[in-house]
Amino acid sequence: MSASLVERSTSFGEQLRAWGLNPTTLVFSIVIALALYLTYQRATAISVSNIPGPEPESFLLGNLPEIFQSQVGVPDFKYQQLYGDVVRIKGPFGEDRLMISDPKALQYIFHTAGYGFLKWPERTEISRILMGRGLLWADGETHRRQRKVMLPGFGAPESKAFVPIFRRVGTELTAQWSDILASSPDQTTILNVASWLSRATMDSIGEAAFDYQFGALSNTDNEFMKAYFGLMSDTLGSPPRSAIFMQTILPVWMLQLMSKYSRARNLVHARHTARLANAVTKQLVESKAEALLQGKGNKDILSLLVKANASEQSSTRLTEEEMLAQMRTILLAGHETSATSLCWVLLELARHPDVQDKLRKEIRETEMSIHARGDSDFSASDLDNMPYLSAVIKESMRFHPAVYQNYRLAAHDDVLPLSKPINTTDGKVITKLPIPKGMKIILSIAAYNRNTEIFGEDAHIFNPERWFRDSGEKRGPTLGVHGNLLTFAGGVRTCIGWRFALYEMLALTVEIINNFELFPTPDIDRLRREACLVMLPTLEGEQLKGENLPLRFPEYENPANMLSHCHLASRSFRRFRYPVIPHACPAFLCYATRSYATRLSSNTRPSNQGSHKSGSLWSEESWDQVFLDLDKSLPPPRASGPLFSQPRRQTMTERESKVLTGMLDMIFDSKEAREDLGDGNSEMPGGIVRGQVDDLFSRLRRFSRRPRREVDSSTRMFDKKKEEMSFCTTDQQLLEWALREVFDESKRYEEAARKAMVEASGTGEKTELPHLQSPIYSQLIAHLMRTFRVHFRDPNLALFIFNHAQKLSTVSYVFGCSTAAYNELVETRWLAFNDIQGVLAAIEEMTLNGVPFDSRTRKVVDTIRRELGSREILTGSDEVVQSESWEILTKIEKLLAPKLHTRRKNFLQWKAEVVGVDDNETFDDWAFDDLEKLTVGGSGRLN
Numbered sequence: 001m002s003a004s005l006v007e008r009s010t011s012f013g014e015q016l017r018a019w020g021l022n023p024t025t026l027v028f029s030i031v032i033a034l035a036l037y038l039t040y041q042r043a044t045a046i047s048v049s050n051i052p053g054p055e056p057e058s059f060l061l062g063n064l065p066e067i068f069q070s071q072v073g074v075p076d077f078k079y080q081q082l083y084g085d086v087v088r089i090k091g092p093f094g095e096d097r098l099m100i101s102d103p104k105a106l107q108y109i110f111h112t113a114g115y116g117f118l119k120w121p122e123r124t125e126i127s128r129i130l131m132g133r134g135l136l137w138a139d140g141e142t143h144r145r146q147r148k149v150m151l152p153g154f155g156a157p158e159s160k161a162f163v164p165i166f167r168r169v170g171t172e173l174t175a176q177w178s179d180i181l182a183s184s185p186d187q188t189t190i191l192n193v194a195s196w197l198s199r200a201t202m203d204s205i206g207e208a209a210f211d212y213q214f215g216a217l218s219n220t221d222n223e224f225m226k227a228y229f230g231l232m233s234d235t236l237g238s239p240p241r242s243a244i245f246m247q248t249i250l251p252v253w254m255l256q257l258m259s260k261y262s263r264a265r266n267l268v269h270a271r272h273t274a275r276l277a278n279a280v281t282k283q284l285v286e287s288k289a290e291a292l293l294q295g296k297g298n299k300d301i302l303s304l305l306v307k308a309n310a311s312e313q314s315s316t317r318l319t320e321e322e323m324l325a326q327m328r329t330i331l332l333a334g335h336e337t338s339a340t341s342l343c344w345v346l347l348e349l350a351r352h353p354d355v356q357d358k359l360r361k362e363i364r365e366t367e368m369s370i371h372a373r374g375d376s377d378f379s380a381s382d383l384d385n386m387p388y389l390s391a392v393i394k395e396s397m398r399f400h401p402a403v404y405q406n407y408r409l410a411a412h413d414d415v416l417p418l419s420k421p422i423n424t425t426d427g428k429v430i431t432k433l434p435i436p437k438g439m440k441i442i443l444s445i446a447a448y449n450r451n452t453e454i455f456g457e458d459a460h461i462f463n464p465e466r467w468f469r470d471s472g473e474k475r476g477p478t479l480g481v482h483g484n485l486l487t488f489a490g491g492v493r494t495c496i497g498w499r500f501a502l503y504e505m506l507a508l509t510v511e512i513i514n515n516f517e518l519f520p521t522p523d524i525d526r527l528r529r530e531a532c533l534v535m536l537p538t539l540e541g542e543q544l545k546g547e548n549l550p551l552r553f554p555e556y557e558n559p560a561n562m563l564s565h566c567h568l569a570s571r572s573f574r575r576f577r578y579p580v581i582p583h584a585c586p587a588f589l590c591y592a593t594r595s596y597a598t599r600l601s602s603n604t605r606p607s608n609q610g611s612h613k614s615g616s617l618w619s620e621e622s623w624d625q626v627f628l629d630l631d632k633s634l635p636p637p638r639a640s641g642p643l644f645s646q647p648r649r650q651t652m653t654e655r656e657s658k659v660l661t662g663m664l665d666m667i668f669d670s671k672e673a674r675e676d677l678g679d680g681n682s683e684m685p686g687g688i689v690r691g692q693v694d695d696l697f698s699r700l701r702r703f704s705r706r707p708r709r710e711v712d713s714s715t716r717m718f719d720k721k722k723e724e725m726s727f728c729t730t731d732q733q734l735l736e737w738a739l740r741e742v743f744d745e746s747k748r749y750e751e752a753a754r755k756a757m758v759e760a761s762g763t764g765e766k767t768e769l770p771h772l773q774s775p776i777y778s779q780l781i782a783h784l785m786r787t788f789r790v791h792f793r794d795p796n797l798a799l800f801i802f803n804h805a806q807k808l809s810t811v812s813y814v815f816g817c818s819t820a821a822y823n824e825l826v827e828t829r830w831l832a833f834n835d836i837q838g839v840l841a842a843i844e845e846m847t848l849n850g851v852p853f854d855s856r857t858r859k860v861v862d863t864i865r866r867e868l869g870s871r872e873i874l875t876g877s878d879e880v881v882q883s884e885s886w887e888i889l890t891k892i893e894k895l896l897a898p899k900l901h902t903r904r905k906n907f908l909q910w911k912a913e914v915v916g917v918d919d920n921e922t923f924d925d926w927a928f929d930d931l932e933k934l935t936v937g938g939s940g941r942l943n
C-alpha cells in the first residue's frame with residue numbers, strides 16, 4: 001500500500017514537471033500568498049481596538065467576570081462615567097467587544113437594522129434551556145413568523161380586557177395579607193413580598209394567558225409554582241468564572257449536551273422546571289384546541305394564539321413544539337419580569353413616603369370618582385388616567401429595568417451612527433463607528449435608562465416628578481415603547497407583553513397602596529440588584545442548606561451558593577388615620593424576601609437608627625433603613641404537593657366535615673339556640689321556622705359529608721357554567737341564562753331530592769340521597785351577581801339575583817345565599833348605592849342566619865371606613881349625615897368584631913367551658929376535632 005502511495009506522489013511530481021512547474025517553488029509560493037493575504041486582512045479589518053475602555057481583568061476572560069458577576073448596573077454605570085456611551089470591553093483571549101448606551105447607536109441596532117443584529121448563540125441556548133424554541137430563542141425569519149402568530153394575543157384591547165383579572169388577583173393578595181394581619185396579636189407581621197408577588201403574577205398569567213387557575217396564591221405548596229420560584233436566581237445568579245468560561249468558549253452543541261446530562265444544580269433545576277412546564281402546557285394546549293374545535297372559545301391568549309395559528313398558511317404555522325415553547329416563554333417572561341418590576345416599585349415607594357402618600361391620594365380620589373359615577377372598580381381607562389401612578393411606575397422601570405442588558409452580534413459589517421463623537425485612543429475623533437461582522441455587543445438598557453442627556457443630570461436619582469417636566473422623555477431619538485425607556489427593549493424584538501405587564505403592575509400597585517402603607521427597614525446592607533438575566537432583589541447572606549430548600553431533586557448533590565433574602569417593609573396606613581378604634585389600628589411590617597423560604601414574624605417594628613451610606617451609583621440615599629432580619633430559623637420544607645392546587649375546593653376534608661358536624665350538633669342542641677329559636681314556631685328571616693331549620697341543617701350536615709372525589713367534578717361543573725356565561729354578550733341574555741340554568745336547575749335539584757327522600761322513606765332502606773342543591777349553587781349566585789355588577793355595570797340586576805335566590809325557596813336561600821353571595825350583596829349595596837344602612841341589614845342577616853364572615857366581608861367594611869374618612873377629609877360633607885354613617889359603621893364593626901379580634905380568646909374560653917378545665921390549663925392533648933372528648937371529659941354541651 002505504501003509502495004503504491006510513493007508511486008502515486010512520484011507520478012504527481014513528474015506530471016508537474018511535465019507541465020513545467022517545480023513542486024518546491026509551488027509550495028513556497030502558496031505559503032507566501034497566504035501570509036500576504038492574512039497581513040492584508042489584518043491591516044484592512046474593521047477594528048474597535050482604539051475605542052476607549054477598561055483594562056481586561058485577565059487574558060482568559062477579559063472583562064466578562066466583572067460584567068456578569070457584579071450587581072446590575074455597577075459595571076455599566078462605571079464604564080459610562082469613565083469612557084462614555086460606547087465602550088470597548090474585552091472578551092476571552094483579548095477579543096474586542098462593545099458595550100453601548102448611546103441613543104443613536106441603540107436606535108440603529110434595535111430599529112433601523114431589523115434583524116441585522118442577532119442574539120449571541122450562547123445566550124439563545126440559555127433561552128432554549130429555560131423556555132424552549134420560542135420567541136425569545138428565535139432569530140431572523142423564524143422569529144418573524146413566530147411573532148406574527150403571537151401578536152393577536154397582545155394588542156391594546158386584549159390587554160385592557162385582562163384588567164378585571166389583575167384586579168381580582170390583587171384583591172385576593174391583599175385579602176390574604178389582611179388575614180395574616182388580623183391573626184397577629186398586634187397586627188404586625190413580616191411578609192415575603194417577593195414570593196407573594198411572584199405567586200400573584202403567576203395567577204394573573206395563568207388566567208389571562210391560559211384561562212387556567214394555578215391557585216398559586218391560595219396554595220403555597222404548589223409544585224409547579226415552587227419550580228418556577230427562584231428559577232432565575234438558581235440557574236443564572238452569580239455565575240462562577242468556570243461557568244462564564246464554559247458559556248463563552250464552548251461551542252453550542254457542547255452546551256446542549258451539558259444542558260441534557262449535567263448534574264450541576266442549576267441545570268437540574270432548569271430540566272425539572274422544563275419537564276413540569278412541558279407537561280402542563282401540553283395539557284393546556286390540547287384542551288384549548290379541543291374546546292375551540294367544539295366552537296367554544298375564550299379571550300385568553302392561548303385561545304387567540306391557537307386561532308391565529310389555525311388561520312395561518314401551513315408553511316407559516318407554529319409546530320407543536322413551537323406552540324409549547326411559546327407557552328413556556330409567556331409563563332416565564334410574563335411572570336418573573338412583572339413580579340420583579342413590581343417588587344422594585346414597592347421598594348421605591350417604601351423608601352419615599354412622600355411619593356407614596358401622593359400616590360395614595362390620587363388612588364383614593366380616583367376611587368371616589370369611580371363610585372360617584374356608579375361603578376365599583378378601576379377600569380383600564382381609570383388606570384390610564386392616573387398621571388402620578390403612571391409617573392411612579394415609569395420612574396421605577398427606568399431606575400430598575402427588570403431586563404438590564406441585551407446581547408447582540410453583528411450579522412455583517414456595519415456602521416453605527418453616534419449621538420456624540422468618540423475620541424479614540426489613537427487621537428482621532430469619529431462620528432460613526434464601523435464594526436465588523438460577528439462583533440459581540442452588549443446593549444446596556446440599565447445605562448441608557450440613566451443617560452443624563454436624555455433623562456437629565458439627576459438621572460441617578462429616583463424622582464417621579466421628572467415625568468412632569470417639559471423635556472421629560474422627549475429628548476433623544478425614539479427608542480422604547482413606554483416613556484422612551486428601553487425597559488421593554490425596542491424594534492422587532494420589543495417585549496410582546498409590555499401592555500399586559502403595565503396594566504398588571506398598575507392594577508396591583510393600586511390595590512396594594514390603597515390598602516397598606518409601605519416603609520423601609522434597615523436591612524439594606526445585604527440588598528443586591530442580582531443579575532440573573534432578570535434583575536432580582538436578593539439579599540446576600542446565609543446560605544440555605546439542603547433540607548431548607550423547598551425544591552429537592554433526586555439528582556441534587558451540590559448546594560449552590562444560594563442567594564437569599566431581600567427585605568421590604570410596609571405598614572398599614574390605618575394606624576395613623578383612625579387611631580380611635582383599637583381594632584382598626586394595625587401596624588405591620590411587610591418584608592419581601594427573594595429567598596426559598598417564607599418567613600413570617602410578628603412584633604418587629606422598623607427603626608430608623610443606624611444610618612449607612614451605601615454610596616452606590618443608583619441611590620441618592622442610603623438603603624440603610626432596611627431591616628436586618630436576623631431570625632435565621634427557616635421553616636422545615638413542606639411535603640410535595642399536587643401539581644396544581646384546587647383553587648375552588650367545594651367539599652370539606654373528612655376532618656373539617658367532622659368538626660362542622662360536631663359544631664352543628666352543639667349549636668342546635670344548645671340552650672341559647674333553643675331560646676333564640678323560640679319554642680318551635682318562631683320565624684327567622686326568609687320565613688324559615690324552627691322545624692325547618694332542624695331539617696335543613698341535618699341536610700346541611702349531609703352536604704358537608706360529600707366525599708372528596710367530588711372536588712374535581714364541582715370544579716369542572718363551575719368552569720363549564722362560567723364558560724357558558726361568558727358567551728352571553730348582553731345582560732338580557734345572561735339573565736335569561738341565569739333563570740334557565742341556575743334557578744330552574746335549583747328547582748329541579750330540590751324536586752329530585754324530595755322525591756328520592758319520599759321513595760327512600762317508603763322502602764325503609766338506607767340509601768344515599770341526592771343533594772338538595774347543585775354543589776356549585778352558591779358559587780353561581782355570587783358569580784352571577786359579580787358579573788352583572790362589574791361586567792355589565794348593572795348593580796340592580798345583581799341585587800335581583802340575590803333576592804330571587806332568597807325568595808325562590810327556603811332551600812335555595814340556605815344553599816344559595818352563602819358568604820360569597822352576601823359579600824357580593826354588601827359590596828353592591830355600598831359600592832353602587834352607598835347604602836350603608838343596607839350593608840348593616842345584610843351583615844345583621846348574616847349574623848342571624850349563621851353565615852360566617854370572611855376576609856372579603858371585612859375588606860368591604862374596611863373600604864367603607866376608609867371612604868367615609870376620605871369623604872370627610874376631602875369634601876367636608878354634612879356633619880349629621882357623616883355622624884349617622886359612623887354610628888352605623890360602628891354597629892357593623894361590632895357585629896364583625898368578635899370574629900375578627902377576640903377569636904383566640906373566645907376559643908380558649910369556649911374550650912375551657914366545654915372541656916371543663918381552667919383557662920390556664922393547656923389543651924395539648926386535645927385536638928380540634930376531638931369531639932368525643934367533649935362529651936366525656938367536659939360537659940359535652942354548650943349550656
Ligand code: HEM
Nearest residue numbers: 135333334337338341402403487488489493495496497501
Ligand atoms: C415589567 C415586565 C416586563 C419587562 C421589563 C419585559 C422586558 C422584556 C424585554 C427587555 C424583552 C426583549 C428581550 C430580548 O430581546 O432579549 C422582552 C421580550 C419578551 N417579553 Fe417581556 N417584559 C415584561 C413582561 C412581559 C409579559 C407580561 C409578557 C407576556 C405576557 C412578556 C413576554 C415577552 C416575550 C414573549 C418576549 C419575546 C419578544 C420577542 O423576542 O419578539 N413580557 N421583554
